[in-house]
Amino acid sequence: MERVIKWFITNTVAANMLMFIILVAGLLTLPRLKMEVFPDLAIDAITVSVPYPGSSPSDVEEGICFLIEENLQGLKGIKRITSLASENLGITTVEVLPGEDINEIQDKIKSRIDAIDNFPVDAEKPIIQNITQTSDVITVAVSGKVDEESLVSISDRIKDEIDGLPEISLTQIIGKKPREISIEISEESLQKHKITFQEIARAINQNSMDTPGGAIETGYGEILIRSKGQEYDVNGFASIPVVSRSDGSNLFLGDIAKISDGFADVDLFQSFNGKPSILIRVFRVGDQSALEVASSIKSYVEKTAPTLPDGVEIGTFSDESVLLKGRIDLLTKNAYLGLTLVVLVLAIFLKPKLAFWVSLGIPISFMGGFLLMPAADLSINMLSLFTFILVLGIVVDDAIIVGENVFLWRERGLPPEEAALKGASQVAIPVTFAVLTTMATFSPMLTVSGNLGQVWRIIPLVTIIVLIFSLIESLTILPAHLGHISLDKKSKFLWIESLGKRWERFQDKVKNTLQSFVMNRYHPFLETTIKHYKVTLASSVGIFILTIGLLAGGWMKFIFFPPLEADLVNATVVFPEGSPISQSQEAVNLLHKSAEKLRAELAVEYPGEVIFSNVIATAGDQPIKREAAQDSGPGAGSPSDGSHLAEYAIELSPGEVRPISAVEIAQRWREMTDPIFGAKEMVFTTDLFSAGDAINLQLTSRSLNDLNSASTLLKERLSRYPGVIDIKDSFAVGKEEISIRPLPSSANYGITMIDIASQVRQAFYGLEVQNFQRGRDEVKVFIRYPDDERKTIENLESMFIRTQNGSEIPLRQLATLEFSKGLSSIRRVDRNRAINVTANVDISKITSNEVLSSVQQTDLPLILDKYPSVNYSLEGEQREQNESLGSIFKNFFIAMIVVYTLLAIPFRSYLQPLIVMGAIPFGLTGAVIGHIIMGQNLTILSLIGIVALAGVVVNDALVLVDFINRYRLDGHTVKEAILEAGPRRFRPILLTSLTTFFGLLPLLVEKSVQAKFLIPMAISLAFGVLFATLITLVFVPSAYLFVEKIKEKLLTKEVSPITELN
Secondary structure, eight states, X not given: OHHHHHHHHHOHHHHHHHHHHHHHHHHHHGGGSOXXXXXXXXXOEEEEEEEOTTOOHXXXXXXXXXXXHHHHTTOTTEEEEEEEEETTEEEEEEEEOTTSOHHHHHHHHHHHHHTXXXXXXXXXXXXXXXXXXXXXXXXXXXXXXXXXXXXXXXXXXXXXHHHTSTTOOEEEEESOOOEEEEEEOOHHHHHHTTOOHHHHHHHHHHHSOEEEEEXXXXXXXXXXXXXXXXXXXXXXXXXXXXXXXXXXXXXXXXXXXXXXXXXXXXXXXXXXXXXXXEEEEXXXXXXXXXXXXXXXXXXXXXXXXXXXXXXXXXXXXXXXHHHHHHHHHHHHHHHXXXXXXXXXXXXXXXXXXXXXXXXXXXXXXXXXXXXXXXXXXXXXXXXXXXXXXXXXXXXXXXXXXXXXXXXXXXXXXXXXXXXXXXXXXXXXXXXXXXXXXXXXXXXXXXXXXXXXXXXXXXXXXXXXXXXXXXXXXXXXXXXXXXXXXXXXXXXXXXXXHHHHHHHHHHHHHHHHHHXXXXXXXXXXXXXXXXXXXXXXXXXXXXXXXXXXXXXXXXXXXXXXXXXXXXXXXXXXXXXXXTOXXXXXXXXXXXXXXXXXXXXXXXXXXXXXXXXXXXXXXXXXXXXXXXXXXXXXSTTOXXXXXXXXXXXXXXXXXXXTTOSSOHHHHHHHHHHHSOOOXXXXXXXXXXXXXXXXXXXXXXXXXSOHHHHHXXXXXXXXHHXXXXXXXXXXXXXXXXXXXXXXXXXXXXXXXXXXXXXHHXXXXXXXXXXXEEEEEETTEEEEEEEEOOGGGSSSHHHHHHOEEEOTXXXXXXXXGTEEEEEEEEESXXXXXXXXXXXXXXXXXXXXXXXXXXXXXXXXXXXXXXXXXXXXXXXXXXXXXXXXXXXXXXXXXXXXXXXXXXXXHHHHHHHTOSSHHHHHHTTTHHHHHHHHHHHHHHTOXXXXXXXXXXXXXXXXXXXXXXXXXXXXXXXXHTTOXXXXXXXXXXXXXXXXXXXXXXXXXXXXXXXXXXXXXXXXXXXXXXXXXXXXXXXXXXXXXXXXXXXXXXXXXXXXXXXXXXHHHHHHHO
């Protein structure tokens, strides 16, 4: 290492070029980095979706889910199989074990699904795909009080134009109903003309088709032949002959049927700011910049708005670029403040030129970090920016140690170059190992389990990259510059010279005050502590035990992942399955009234402030919830469309300028909204990101009755806990069902169950005759009964079933009708039915960990004893917590072994690394004290901060122990070495701690709710470092002496027997 340092000191051009290359390369890379609010999560799961039109959840479970689960069972690399059977659709989600090749497993799944040949006849082709998260950047809303056909036509044109923009790669349209040509034929017409739906379908398919006819080989080349007869509109289908009479005349489809070309009969009403609307979601793909995508869309909207027809408007909703820019500006502001404070602290304690060159390590390290971020697949987001703030004070630690030591040798009279070489070489090994130990303590976050593990890896990756460049700078660039600067050279400008002298006088006061404190306060105190080293060590251990007691006694509350607030408040309402759309529309109206009342109140409280930006109201769907919801795990979602659903989403002004938080707005809106009659669930949410429900217990069993009883009992038990709110389960009774069972007498007519089932389906759901592409739309052609013949039970009972010989028999003579309640959806986990019991908690009264601990110890054993077929598992936030914490603690243990090894190598000792590592637990004490002072709860980020703190704490102790060892080599006793090294290292240890603390100070006092979830980690590091500094300066010397005393006693015991023998 000494050769490398010497080479750079004698080749300053190389040092300057290295510095220049890092700075320029980093600056050039920065604009090309992907920018996002929160990093995308890649979920290792594959879904198999099978549409089964017209089916109930029970039909889907039996006909779709059973088959898929049985065929996938036993496939290697699968962690869990979950299924959701809902009306018209079955979705099976396959979770893949970590480390498995997801593409290979997808191929195996596809092979097994393709081998299934007994899916129901009316089931559509399975769709197999990876679960990939695509982030929508902005939503374009096309709205206006015009007819649906016009609104759809304009929206389609706008979508085409947006797709054509060079910055846009992916869009999705929301709120547009499927196209359909409906051919309605009454029972009377069927009887009158003695025809069936099947015969009509056959006539349509024979007369409406395009068929290739081969080719004619001519001397001039090949000419293709095509038969073109496909009909595309009402007139075309009306002209199709369905019956040819004996007199040569034809009965046309238009003569017996009502044919309409429009939209499918879907219960869906969507409005934007009170006007019917269709939404176009715009996504970013790959490394596309959200800012560029949003800018392109806003320019397009501004240009297009004046060209639209009267009554039609275009606007934007949920612009991620505003959120992104606000969060980045907030964190950048804190970074600049932190940098200023770090430089100021350095300038107070170090000579101006030394402070400048030490501070230069920050931009060099950061630009090096930006340079390697693309290689590590990192983006600019809230967590990566926070990490840069986190390491602001840490990156200068090695530079401080090197710079301090170089200037110490210059003060002793060595020439600049020689002082730079000797000073840097002397601390090169401890500095290198100090940086390596810091990297090692951050490394446990690289391989955290669970979906959130992908988020935590950002912190160590950024830290390690920045520290690598910091180490390079402190041992190459910094010594080269310190070896060639003059301390006595005066400035040409008098005012600078005058300012410099004043600053030097101020520094001298600080230096003298600090020196006086060290010699008159710290040195005597250190002498006392090592004199009574056993008391010192016992007191330190007592403080740590007290900390553990505080945590174990529940004085500090733990929340896994605090909510990340969005600039959006969303109210969702769920009615019982099968409720009419009019009920959902009424719910939307009630939410609108309370929202407008709240808007008026806020306008009075905050005059001149626009708090509500835009509103999207939907009856029959929940599109905002579907996009924003973070489910407790793959496959945990539920259908988000249906007449029983309603949603009202309010877009708020950016959080950085809004005078009231989204949470408070949601609370007040909830209080103002009257109870909605008939609603089984009404939820108000503001989260941008959530780890899942605070309490989510999944019960599984093959017995639905046991499951239902167990979930009811569990809900009753949960309701006894104070602070547990919004208790619900996923079991829901669905629509009323009519089961048709054939009578034995039906066989006398030659009627089978398939005849009855298929003809009932054709009449009431419809027989899909054709589907074709018309422009961008897929158009399906259905034949069925008219709407007024599909409304009552009487219609069903009186319909006629046609036999093979043409006879017509009323359904009531062939079958009985049984009435029952079905299920709205059926969840299955590993071939068992499942019910999820979920709840939220009021953190001011109780935490989810306290509730679940009690439930698992007292309530669940009683429930499982009563219902032995039932099993349970923790899902949602708790599942993520168990996976994350388990892997963090396991990885931390491994990291401690690595740290021990890294310390043992330079010390060449097995005991001295334990002295240094003895300071690590006291970082926890400082972190707990910090959380109490700041009034914050412990979170997963607090724990990650404590884990990372270990490396920072070790650094100071490492350098102190290294200096004690050096003084002992010079011939001093242990006590003399301690009393010499302690005061000598006091200033650099204090300085490294202060730079870390002041780098984080702006974030600690940040009041913005947008940065709240990051603050606990900053508290752990900032206060942990301060407390650990005190421990390092007092505990480590006493621990060193204690270890040496033990070694002396052991040596004495070994020598005594030898002496006696002699």
